[in-house]
Amino acid sequence: MKKVYGLPQSLKRADTHYCPGCGHGIVHRLVTQAIDEFNLRNKTIGVAPVGCAVIAYDYWGIDVSEAAHGRALAVATGIKRCLPGHFVFSYQGDGDLASIGLAETIHTANRGENITCIFINNACYGMTGGQMAPTTLLGQVTATTPAGRNPKNLEGWPLMVSEMLSGLKGVSFAARSSVSCPQKVRQTYKYIKEAFNRQIKKEGFSLVEILSPCPTIWQKNPVEAAKWVEKEMAEVFPLGVIKE
Amino acid sequence: MRTDKKDKHRYHRPSGNQRLLMSGNEAMGEAAVCAGCRFYAGYPITPQNELTAYMAKRMPPKRVFIQAESEVAAINMVFGAAAAGERAMTSSSSPGVSLKQEGISYLAGAELPAVIINVARGGPGLGNIASAQSDYFQSTRGGGHGDYYTPVLAPSSVQEAAELVFLSFDIADFYRTPVLILADAIVGQMMEPVNFDFKKKFTKKIPLKKWALGKGKKNNPNVVKSFFLEEGRLAIHNQHLLSKWEEIKKNEQRYCGYQTKDADFLIVAYGSQARIAQEAVDKLRKEKIKAGLFRPVSLWPYPVRALRQAAKEAGKVFVVEQSLGQMVEDVRLSLPGKKVLFLGKAGGGIPQAGQIIEWLKRNK
Structure with a gap:
């Protein structure tokens, strides 16, 4: 029988600590699958974030560096400049990348660092208990917006990170996808591969924003959470290639 | 005086016992280059700007100079470079070093070697740009969060500033620790004759950086981290760091x-x-x-x-x-x-x- 699917070599066999219905596991698999497909396992260095994916190195069978909250792209810059022949990517959530680390994000992109950034957008701070993220939707109830996020309370609007970065000349590729259904997962994989490709071709900064469910914080079951990504989040954050 | 033809910016490097008239800031930069510093990231702040400018023009080919977007980014770039196994340095002055404390704490926790130069000025707050020694507590008591120390070396002349920077890379690599150079604005700004014909002052053999990124094995990848979630695991790590500091206390007292x-x-x-x-x-x-x-x-x-x-x-x-x-x-x-x-x-x-x-x- 022809084997059409298997566990990526770069993905460790480990028990997951992620909640049922969480998107991290899917994206971990997609990233490691792309590492395998490009035959990069021996020369890939990942930079793990602070957040639920802080121990991503327990799942990735590659060299990984930790980074302080928000500093993944600064750390990745140091690594990539010293090891330009290696493939370097950061894996960051919305609080990490779009809030505390926004300066590092913008400047790494603007320098045109030849780094790939996998950006998990779940519209909240997951690990710390569901506070408002820069990407939290209007009206979304969080631990710190108990009445729902409201611009009239000066809580701002969802931050469109990918659109914002697309205006920078150093950015080679930016796309947004989700992992809410198999079709979207496959689309996400295509974007990840394209982002990898840009780094391999030394074309500069590449970003894939992935809308990812967080059922625990959203207080939804996994199916409802996936539907919420498609119906609510994708309304605000349009899917597709933003810069190519 | 000889000119290095390979260097695109052409720099003059003294040979033998030749002495150059240099500011402390420039001499510390040159000493870092002599010590094999391969990565420098800095951010403008007075009174250490000459150091960053010196590194920008002096870094030889295949070494890296970055003007970072912030002090925080600079120290985290150094974290990345150090994790990649390279000799890395950043420099700043008091308010900037306060910002770097986050990164210094992570470097100490992850046991990464790096050199941080503080050309100290007056504080608290923005203070002023005159010479001061008011960062002593911050420098010698860890400085950032968590239980840690960093070796701190304080030069009193331009020659010594150069020598201590040269030495600090060895100390950092041997003990896998960030090392702080605490210079004051006078040492950074004054000009004195200095020669770079350093006598080797660190005699211990520095082990290979097998732990560095890019050197992991397929089934045993290298992970650089300061995070130890499992119960009891951080306590073990803290004890390990403690024994390292005891070793440093025993071996590295200088006066x-x-x-x-x-x-x-x-x-x-x-x-x-x-x-x-x-x-x-x-x-x-x-x-x-x-x-x-x-x-x-x-x-x-x-x-x-x-x-x-x-x-x-x-x-x-x-x-x-x-x-x-x-x-x-x-x-x-x-x-x-x-x-x-x-x-x-x-x-x-x-x-x-x-x-x-x-x-x-x-x-x-």
């Missing part, structure tokens, strides 16, 4: 004594302030007052044993600082029962030789 053997009155000062104190000692000796100077070079670990030895015969100990009294605490901790007096000025004030002499005479 310099001047006329201490028969000193009845021992002055203790470091950095640029020690130069001024030395002038005071000379003048006092001419007046037949047996003064001596003890100058700690390593501020952490503090040279406790040597200080005790130097202060043995002294009736009183006089501590002089460009601060309101920080190192004096270490002197008091080192010399229980000894009468320790303090003279300090902050905010850009510098205790002058005449003032030190007058103060010592009044209190002797």
Whole structure:
């Protein structure tokens, strides 16, 4: 029988600590699958974030560096400049990348660092208990917006990170996808591969924003959470290639 | 003088015993290059700007200079470079070093070697840009969050600044720790002749960086981290760090004594302030007052044993600082029962030789 699917070599066999219905596991698999497909396992260095994916190195069978909250792209810059022949990517959530680390994000992109950034957008701070993220939707109830996020309370609007970065000349590729259904997962994989490709071709900064469910914080079951990504989040954050 | 033809910017590098007139900031940059520093990231702040500018033009091909978007980014870039196994450095001045403390704590936790230069200025807050020694507490007590120390070296001349920077990369690599150079604005800004024909001062064999990123094995990848979530695991890591510091305390105490053997009155000062104190000692000796100077070079670990030895015969100990009294605490901790007096000025004030002499005479 022809084997059409298997566990990526770069993905460790480990028990997951992620909640049922969480998107991290899917994206971990997609990233490691792309590492395998490009035959990069021996020369890939990942930079793990602070957040639920802080121990991503327990799942990735590659060299990984930790980074302080928000500093993944600064750390990745140091690594990539010293090891330009290696493939370097950061894996960051919305609080990490779009809030505390926004300066590092913008400047790494603007320098045109030849780094790939996998950006998990779940519209909240997951690990710390569901506070408002820069990407939290209007009206979304969080631990710190108990009445729902409201611009009239000066809580701002969802931050469109990918659109914002697309205006920078150093950015080679930016796309947004989700992992809410198999079709979207496959689309996400295509974007990840394209982002990898840009780094391999030394074309500069590449970003894939992935809308990812967080059922625990959203207080939804996994199916409802996936539907919420498609119906609510994708309304605000349009899917597709933003810069190519 | 020879010119390195390979260097696109052409720099002049002294050979043999040739001496160059350089500022402390530039000399520290050159020393880092000589030590094999392959990565430098910095952010503009006075009074250390000459160092960043020097690195920008001086970094040889295939080495990296980055003007970072912030102090925080600079130290985290250094984290990445150090994790990749390269000799890495950043420099700043007091307010900037406060911002870097997050990264320094992570470097210490992840056991990454790096060199951080602080050309200190006045504080708290924005303070001013004059010379100050008011970052002593921050430098010698860890500085960032968590249980940790970093070796701290304090130069008092341009030549010594260069030598200590050169040495600090070895200390950092051997112990896998960030090392802090605490220079003050006077040392950073003044120009003195300096030669880069360093005598090797660190003799221990530095192990290969098998732990670095890019050197992991397929089934045993390298992970650089300071995060230990499993119960009891962090306690083990903390104990491991503790034993490392004990080792550093044992091996890396550095100091310099001047006329201490028969000193009845021992002055203790470091950095640029020690130069001024030395002038005071000379003048006092001419007046037949047996003064001596003890100058700690390593501020952490503090040279406790040597200080005790130097202060043995002294009736009183006089501590002089460009601060309101920080190192004096270490002197008091080192010399229980000894009468320790303090003279300090902050905010850009510098205790002058005449003032030190007058103060010592009044209190002797």
